[in-house]
Amino acid sequence: MKRSAPRFAVPLVVLVSVAALTAHAMEALPRSPRVPANNPSTPAKLALGQQLFFDPRISLTGTVSCNSCHNVMAAGEDGRPVSLGVAGRKGGRSAPTVWNAAYLSVQFWDGRARSLEAQARGPMTNPVEMGMADHASVIRRIDAIPGYRRSFREAFGGGNPVTIDHVAMAIAAYERTLVTPNSPFDRYLAGDKTALSASAERGMRLAESVGCTACHNGPVFAGPSLPDGDGYYMMFPIKTTAAYEARYHLSEDPGRYTLTRVAADRNTWRVQQWRNVALTAPYFHNGSVPTLDEAVRVMARTQLGRDLSPAQVADLVAFLGSLTGEFPRQSMPRLPEMPGRSAID
Amino acid sequence: MKRSAPRFAVPLVVLVSVAALTAHAMEALPRSPRVPANNPSTPAKLALGQQLFFDPRISLTGTVSCNSCHNVMAAGEDGRPVSLGVAGRKGGRSAPTVWNAAYLSVQFWDGRARSLEAQARGPMTNPVEMGMADHASVIRRIDAIPGYRRSFREAFGGGNPVTIDHVAMAIAAYERTLVTPNSPFDRYLAGDKTALSASAERGMRLAESVGCTACHNGPVFAGPSLPDGDGYYMMFPIKTTAAYEARYHLSEDPGRYTLTRVAADRNTWRVQQWRNVALTAPYFHNGSVPTLDEAVRVMARTQLGRDLSPAQVADLVAFLGSLTGEFPRQSMPRLPEMPGRSAID
Numbered sequence: 039m040k041r042s043a044p045r046f047a048v049p050l051v052v053l054v055s056v057a058a059l060t061a062h063a064m065e066a067l068p069r070s071p072r073v074p075a076n077n078p079s080t081p082a083k084l085a086l087g088q089q090l091f092f093d094p095r096i097s098l099t100g101t102v103s104c105n106s107c108h109n110v111m112a113a114g115e116d117g118r119p120v121s122l123g124v125a126g127r128k129g130g131r132s133a134p135t136v137w138n139a140a141y142l143s144v145q146f147w148d149g150r151a152r153s154l155e156a157q158a159r160g161p162m163t164n165p166v167e168m169g170m171a172d173h174a175s176v177i178r179r180i181d182a183i184p185g186y187r188r189s190f191r192e193a194f195g196g197g198n199p200v201t202i203d204h205v206a207m208a209i210a211a212y213e214r215t216l217v218t219p220n221s222p223f224d225r226y227l228a229g230d231k232t233a234l235s236a237s238a239e240r241g242m243r244l245a246e247s248v249g250c251t252a253c254h255n256g257p258v259f260a261g262p263s264l265p266d267g268d269g270y271y272m273m274f275p276i277k278t279t280a281a282y283e284a285r286y287h288l289s290e291d292p293g294r295y296t297l298t299r300v301a302a303d304r305n306t307w308r309v310q311q312w313r314n315v316a317l318t319a320p321y322f323h324n325g326s327v328p329t330l331d332e333a334v335r336v337m338a339r340t341q342l343g344r345d346l347s348p349a350q351v352a353d354l355v356a357f358l359g360s361l362t363g364e365f366p367r368q369s370m371p372r373l374p375e376m377p378g379r380s381a382i383d
Numbered sequence: 384m385k386r387s388a389p390r391f392a393v394p395l396v397v398l399v400s401v402a403a404l405t406a407h408a409m410e411a412l413p414r415s416p417r418v419p420a421n422n423p424s425t426p427a428k429l430a431l432g433q434q435l436f437f438d439p440r441i442s443l444t445g446t447v448s449c450n451s452c453h454n455v456m457a458a459g460e461d462g463r464p465v466s467l468g469v470a471g472r473k474g475g476r477s478a479p480t481v482w483n484a485a486y487l488s489v490q491f492w493d494g495r496a497r498s499l500e501a502q503a504r505g506p507m508t509n510p511v512e513m514g515m516a517d518h519a520s521v522i523r524r525i526d527a528i529p530g531y532r533r534s535f536r537e538a539f540g541g542g543n544p545v546t547i548d549h550v551a552m553a554i555a556a557y558e559r560t561l562v563t564p565n566s567p568f569d570r571y572l573a574g575d576k577t578a579l580s581a582s583a584e585r586g587m588r589l590a591e592s593v594g595c596t597a598c599h600n601g602p603v604f605a606g607p608s609l610p611d612g613d614g615y616y617m618m619f620p621i622k623t624t625a626a627y628e629a630r631y632h633l634s635e636d637p638g639r640y641t642l643t644r645v646a647a648d649r650n651t652w653r654v655q656q657w658r659n660v661a662l663t664a665p666y667f668h669n670g671s672v673p674t675l676d677e678a679v680r681v682m683a684r685t686q687l688g689r690d691l692s693p694a695q696v697a698d699l700v701a702f703l704g705s706l707t708g709e710f711p712r713q714s715m716p717r718l719p720e721m722p723g724r725s726a727i728d
Contacts, residue, residue: 092456101467106446111437112718117725122446126471316722330723359722370713373457377661377704378675380462 064242065257066227067313067363071140071214074266077155077207079214083193087212089186089371090205096176097168099124100382104161104209108136110216110368113317119325124169131291132325137365138313140214141258147323148294149269149308154210159202173202180205183381185374218314218363226360234360241357244350249342259312259361271306274322275340282336286326293323316359331355409587410602411572412658412708416485416559419611422500422552424559427537432557434534434716435550441507441521443514444469445727449506449554453481455561455713458662464670469514476636477670482710483658485559486603492668493639494614494653499555504547518547525550528726530719563659563708571705579705586702589695594687604657604706616651619667620685627681631671638668661704676700 073079090096091110094103107121107129108114114135121129131147139145145157161167162176170176180186181200190199193208223242225233234242245251253272256262261270275288282288294303307323320326321333334354338344346354418424435441436455439448452466452474453459459480466474476492484490490502506512507521515521525531526545535544538553568587570578579587590596598617601607606615620633627633639648652668665671666678679699683689691699 094454095462099467099471100462101451109439109718111716113720117440117445117721117727122444122470124471125467126444126469317720319721319723319725328724355723362720362722365717367717368715370715371456372710372712373454375458375662375707376462376664377707378664378700379673380664382462 064223064227064246064251064255064259066224067138067217067219067221068141068257069219070217073211073214074153074155077211079211080193082189083208083211084215085371086186086189086193087208087210088368089189089373090180090209091212092371093373095179095183095373095381096162096170096205097124098170100380102168104136104158107133107161107167110136113137113314113365114139114216115318117319119320121167123164123167127166127169129166131323132320134310135314135318136213137216137218138258138311138363140217141256141313142260142308142311143264144267144269144308147307147310148297149271150297152267152269154213155203155206158206158209158213162205176205177202179381179383183374183376189374218365221313221363222360223357224363235356237353237356238360239357241353241355242360244353245357248338248344248346248350250337250354253309253341254312261309270309271303272309272341273306275305275336277343278340282340286322286336287324288322288326288336288340291323312358312361314362316355316362330358334358409568409572409591409596409600409604411569412483412562412564412566413486413602414564415562418556418559419498419500422556424556425538427534428539428553428556429560430716431531431534431538432553432555433713434531434718435525435554436557437716438718440524440528440718440726441513441515441550442469443516445725447513449481449503452478452506452512455481458482458659458710459484459561460663462664464665466512468509468512472511472514474511476668477665479655480659480663481558482561482563482708483603483656485562486601486658487605487653487656488609489612489614489653492652492655493642494616495642497612497614499558500548500551503551503554503558507550521550522547524726524728528719528721534719563710566658566708567705568702569708580701582698582701583705584702586698586700587705589698590702593683593689593691593695595682595699598654598686599657606654615654616648617654617686618651620650620681622688623685627685631667631681632669633667633671633681633685636668657703657706659707661700661707675703679703 091104094101094106097103102124107116109116114137115133119132121133123129134147140154143149145151145154146160151157151160159173162170163172177200187200190204193199194204222233222238245254251259253261264270271294275282278288289305292304294306295301297303316330319330320328321330327333327336331351334351335346338346436449439446439451442448447469452461454461459482460478464477466478468474479492485499488494490496490499491505496502496505504518507515508517522545532545535549538544539549567578567583590599596604598606609615616639620627623633634650637649639651640646642648661675664675665673666675672678672681676696679696680691683691
């Protein structure tokens with residue numbers, strides 16, 4: 039396949055999208071995400087989901103939990119360019135934050151999971167993440183722990199409730215509670231005009247006027263709400279520079295193309311959220327850009343063809359900083375016990 | 384140095400100790416451990432200590448926190464034979480539990496730290512644990528995080544409170560809160576004679592009559608309370624078997640000798656605690672013994688020269704299980720933020 043074809047095709051698609059979307063106003067973070075009818079939240083399921091999320095025993099070495107790369111005690115990721123999985127193996131893409139992930143159209147950078155439930159199944163058997171041989175091995179580990187057997191019965195009932203579907207449902211239900219309300223921006227939208235600094239206010243207007251919000255709109259600035267399972271994708275970088283490629287290798291990973299093998303998907307990605315973006319450095323799919331101000335410059339240049347002034351960059355950074363919400367205090371889970379021997383084989 | 388000398392010398396020391404200690408009765412877990420006068424506990428210090436304990440950013444790769452190997456959400460360790468540190472590097476000895484560690488005479492398997500404060504300084508710069516180049520690098524990371532600078536000022540005051548001494552003091556203060564009261568055994572001692580099963584009660588008497596409690600006595604069964612900094616050491620294994628050596632390699636690590644280079648210290652170790660021991664498999668300094676019942680058999684054979692019956696092993700396991708205490712619910716810390724760039728270099 040020739041690499042040049044999508045270079046011309048995709049920007050047209052993007053332009054059409056931009057035209058269709060400039061009418062979108064900025065949105066406050068909804069109080070809570072939509073809960074799918076087939077996975078209602080219950081206290082028992084949430085408690086179980088939190089235990090599973092924090093339990094490293096569902097990784098091959100017993101050392102990597104969901105929380106290892108999506109740290110709920112921090113901004114929901116690990117502050118690394120790419121994560122380190124079992125035995126120090128390097129991931130291929132930067133861990134996205136789990137906070138507010140429930141508002142994304144689809145999950146993973148390339149959108150390969152249409153729901154949090156589908157996403158939660160992936161890392162356990164990914165050889166560079168949690169490294170389990172297969173889901174059956176995961177279930178054997180969990181099912182050997184008496185406390186888990188009890189918790190799965192409480193959450194799901196039935197005679198044999200420890201299944202990979204229920205593992206994923208419990209984790210997804212827990213993740214839907216990970217929402218950061220009351221950012222300065224949300225307070226501003228709610229009427230508190232003192233919540234944003236003058237610089238953040240200028241940055242907010244600039245984000246619209248220079249075109250950032252053509253794609254970064256909707257409740258978490260990752261695009262509009264779409265029918266269930268539809269992803270909101272854009273090309274990145276649209277037009278890179280030799281200097282950026284040398285420094286940040288932005289085009290190296292073909293993104294969604296890896297999944298679909300459709301030429302038009304080359305270097306396209308699910309649009310990333312802006313909520314708490316000031317706390318999720320380093321940036322982009324490969325985590326190559328260390329600072330938020332440089333990420334702003336790169337996006338303006340590659341996506342909008344603009345070189346921003348230092349004052350404009352500072353204003354946009356101030357605005358993005360105003361999207362840092364409140365992280366609700368959590369109780370620490372207790373992991374179910376395995377008396378007399380370790381659950382790790 | 385000839386390896387045979389300490390083989391004869393150390394058992395004599397042990398016999399003397401045994402004679403001196405058989406009068407020790409079993410003790411309930413004290414309500415809280417002694418707090419050293421030079422590191423009083425304050426709410427600000429405890430909160431800071433908990434943050435530091437759970438913060439992976441004080442490791443080279445940003446992936447290993449104290450909690451990674453001493454999991455407070457579980458029984459205070461990682462369920463592995465030996466831990467995996469930065470980049471999947473293997474530790475040399477099994478991670479001991481942090482729960483009730485405050486009651487131990489000295490810290491580390493070989494007692495090389497005389498206090499929790501001294502212990503806390505070690506792992507950060509251990510190349511197979513957290514892997515930081517030096518303590519100055521740890522301090523640079525922490526000092527770059529505005530929320531930590533505030534928390535250190537609140538906890539310690541002064542103009543420049545982010546020091547390695549204060550890091551260790553805050554972590555140690557937090558660890559002194561990690562106490563598991565109200566085990567069935569403690570309730571039994573307090574007068575509730577129904578708290579132990581008949582099997583556990585037989586096991587309790589057996590632990591005294593066969594000689595386990597000659598060494599495993601005191602508040603956490605790791606020996607009597609000693610003057611500050613004095614360690615309570617014993618040889619292990621005293622008399623191993625060819626079969627055990629082939630299977631478990633118990634004598635391979637010379638223990639305290641590595642530290643002191645004194646012949647009499649070969650294969651001596653700080654006596655390990657029994658509190659929550661049912662939840663800290665696999666067992667011994669090298670984590671080579673996978674189950675508690677086998678650990679009981681090995682100890683009886685190597686330390687007491689006895690082959691226990693299956694019923695005796697079951698009773699001792701039941702008694703050891705009665706030493707599982709209540710793990711107090713904790714709130715989850717929030718790690719201080721670093722807006723605009725990652726704290727990991």
